[in-house]
Amino acid sequence: MREIVIRINGIECSSCVIRLKNALGALEGVERAEINSVTAQSYIIYNENILSVDDIECCIRKSGYQVPMMTAEIAVSNMYKKQEVQIQDCLKAINGVKEVKCDIENDQVNISYWAVGIRSKDFIDALAGNGLDGTVIEVNGGEEEQIYRERLFHLRLLIESAFLTMPLLWNPSPLIQLLIATLIQLGPGRFFYKGAWKSIRNRNFTMDFLIAVSTTIIYGYSTYIVFTVHDDIQLYFLGDGVLMSIILLGKYLEILEICLREKVR
Structure with missing residues (x-):
């Protein structure tokens, strides 16, 4: 038997852990598979005479995740x-x-x-x-470098979302609000749309899918109001931007906590 610890990209919630653990456990030759969603690592005991690391990586990739x-x-x-x-x-x-x-x-x-x-x-x-x-x-491409890049990526998305949301606090005209909200959806929101599309392809509805659906409904409903209602318009673009910014803040804090624990720059 051989033991390995693999870093896995894309694990975001408990459903990801359950799905991947079941997929790895179903591989012939895997004796034990444990996954930590906080550190995004998997501890696997397997029979190297039956399985190779390439087989394990292929299983992880088919489940919708990546090994760096x-x-x-x-x-x-x-x-x-x-x-x-x-x-x-x-x-x-x-x-x-x-x-x-x-x-x-x-x-x-x-x-x-x-x-x-x-x-x-x-x-x-x-x-x-x-x-x-x-x-x-x-x-x-070491683990520290991967975590560092993830931290910078999520920080950039958070700054983009917060910066674009701030003008909505002053309640500009409906068309300007629509323009700003569109930039938010296509800018920081693309992260959730990519995750949602991946979850659909893998038939595994993750948090990214739920966030993408909820923000799209808010955006779509407010867009409908802009072009159909002319009196006492109540738009929800601000709520859409605030929601996305709060979720991105949470994701950034998760990565930051890993950086502090692993002493990554």
């Missing part, structure tokens, strides 16, 4: 053409390595692998076991 891909550049001293197959075989033997490319001219090896707890030292040790001397040049 990492890359590493390794310098190999005095590498020549005849060693290419040997280098590829020894590195691909590491569980979780997806692809190995050798750059003979520059004495470098480029490795793509899933974020399943592989360390750069594992590559160096594998090369050393085959009589090769390797040095790590660069590693990209």
Whole structure:
């Protein structure tokens, strides 16, 4: 049996956890699968003679979620053409390595692998076991980098939503409110529409789907009023913007809490 911890993107609520846990548990060879929605990580015990990391990643992807891909550049001293197959075989033997490319001219090896707890030292040790001397040049796409990018992404959406919602507090003309609300729906709101479309394709109605439906109903109803009612107009574009901003604030605080716990910049 082998144990791995996989970071998974796209887990947002308890229904995501249940759906993915059931999908992983149904795989032949999986002994145990536990998922933490707060850290977005999955702890899996599986039989490596039956399953590979690629099989697990494929199951996660088919369920509507993603495993981050990492890359590493390794310098190999005095590498020549005849060693290419040997280098590829020894590195691909590491569980979780997806692809190995050798750059003979520059004495470098480029490795793509899933974020399943592989360390750069594992590559160096594998090369050393085959009589090769390797040095790590660069590693990209690590867990800390993924969390940091998510934090910046959600912060940008929150700022966009709050900035666009503020003018609605002064109750401008109906057409201007409609224009601002449209920018909110197509700007920050695109995050929820993408999540809703993904949930529809995977037949798994997540929070993104509910948020997209509710904000669209508010937007659609207020738009109808703008063009049909001419006296005592009561619009709800402000409520739409405030609702979206509050939800985005909650998502940002979740990511921020993970950053503080994991000591990510």
